[in-house]
Amino acid sequence: MNFIIDNWYLFFIALASGGMLLAPLVREATGGTLTPANAVLLINREKGVVIDVSEPEEFAAGHVVGAKNVPLAQLEERLPLVVKNKALPVVLVCAKGARAQRAVGVAQKLGYDKAQALAGGMKAWRDASMPVEKA
Numbered sequence: 001m002n003f004i005i006d007n008w009y010l011f012f013i014a015l016a017s018g019g020m021l022l023a024p025l026v027r028e029a030t031g032g033t034l035t036p037a038n039a040v041l042l043i044n045r046e047k048g049v050v051i052d053v054s055e056p057e058e059f060a061a062g063h064v065v066g067a068k069n070v071p072l073a074q075l076e077e078r079l080p081l082v083v084k085n086k087a088l089p090v091v092l093v094c095a096k097g098a099r100a101q102r103a104v105g106v107a108q109k110l111g112y113d114k115a116q117a118l119a120g121g122m123k124a125w126r127d128a129s130m131p132v133e134k135a
Contacts, residue, residue, distance in 0.1 A: 033119035036128035039091050042116075048089035051075075051082065053103045054122075058095055060135040064125060072099045075106050089114040097121035 004011050034042075042048035043066075050067040052059050059069040070078045072094070083090055090112050092100040100117035107115035118125065126132060 034091065034116040035119060036125050036130050039116075039118050039125075040130070042089045042091055046089050048091050048114075049083050050091045050093060051079065051103070052093045053099050054094045062122065062126075062132045062134050064091075064093055064122075065131045065133045067093060072103055072106075075103055076110065079107060079110055079112070083112065086111045087114070089116065091116060091118055093118045093125070094121045096123055 039048070039050075043050060050064045052063045052067040052069050053072040053075060054063070054069070055071055056069060059067075063069070068082050070082055079090075090107055092103040092107065092115060094100040094103075097117060097120050100121060104115050104117045120127070122132070
């Protein structure tokens with residue numbers, strides 16, 4: 001016990017570094033990240049639907065092959081028309097991932113419990129050398 005009292009700063013550093021190591025695991029457990037490889041698995045194995053929440057100009061510049069464009073501002077009205085089966089996984093994509101993360105909340109509010117955002121957006125998709133098509 002004297003060691004901990006005498007070297008409290010070492011004990012604090014050990015706890016802080018352990019917390020930083022566990023943070024990514026906790027984030028993944030809550031569905032905060034979906035890698036491009038895991039997105040491909042959802043699309044191929046579970047018939048996941050890719051919804052790009054970017055603006056039409058961004059969508060035309062390049063998007064995931066087979067993705068449907070539903071801008072974030074129109075998501076609440078148009079998502080039920082585009083994805084009728086709420087049991088299917090929905091992969092939400094945007095340029096960098098921030099809008100897609102907001103779109104997950106909207107989709108889950110509408111009853112799409114398997115909605116997930118692609119971490120890093122189209123940038124991560126391209127960095128992983130995944131196929132991109134242009135409109």
